[in-house]
Amino acid sequence: KAGVTQTPRYLIKTRGQQVTLSCSPISGHRSVSWYQQTPGQGLQFLFEYFSETQRNKGNFPGRFSGRQFSNSRSEMNVSTLELGDSALYLCASSARQGFYGYTFGSGTRLTVV
């Protein structure tokens, strides 16, 4: 079956702009979570959605937001981009919350200039 699909794969934006990233989970998976990966901070949890509701949020400023649609697809938005937002953004899906394994996408590489 198809894996987790993230689009676009690469993105270059200018400081101050906003960006929207998309994630299509594995068919049937209802939980979608987002992570930011940078060389300095490693992998950090952004937020998790289940059945269109945000269940938890990591320690990121309000410029980072997300949503989940009825078909479980998810988007994350970053407003007023800063140079430090340059990172690999990863999406992961799971059949349910809790102790089930997550399947990750290949990520969106965002570069802010």
Place this chain on the structure above:
Amino acid sequence: DAKTTQPNSMESNEEEPVHLPCNHSTISGTDYIHWYRQLPSQGPEYVIHGLTSNVNNRMASLAIAEDRKSSTLILHRATLRDAAVYYCILRDGGGADGLTFGKGTHLIIQP
């Protein structure tokens, strides 16, 4: 989430077993032990998870100490494709707070 401690890096030879250790002395009774790995230029990949008993799957085995304060991921016969960063993560069984990744262990496989 409780904290885990892993060696920064390990090196092994191809076709030999690899034992990746993880210490989690503050683990709680409801914490599951998860292992993920991240190959270069890819997202993390689920490897295995367990609660108390040892677990086996097609990728690896997970050996959990009797007191649950440590665990070991075992790759029975390493290949070059197993070169990756391996993350040991504790997660509450009913949690919705995502995965807390540490620095992980960078596994180097020598041909």
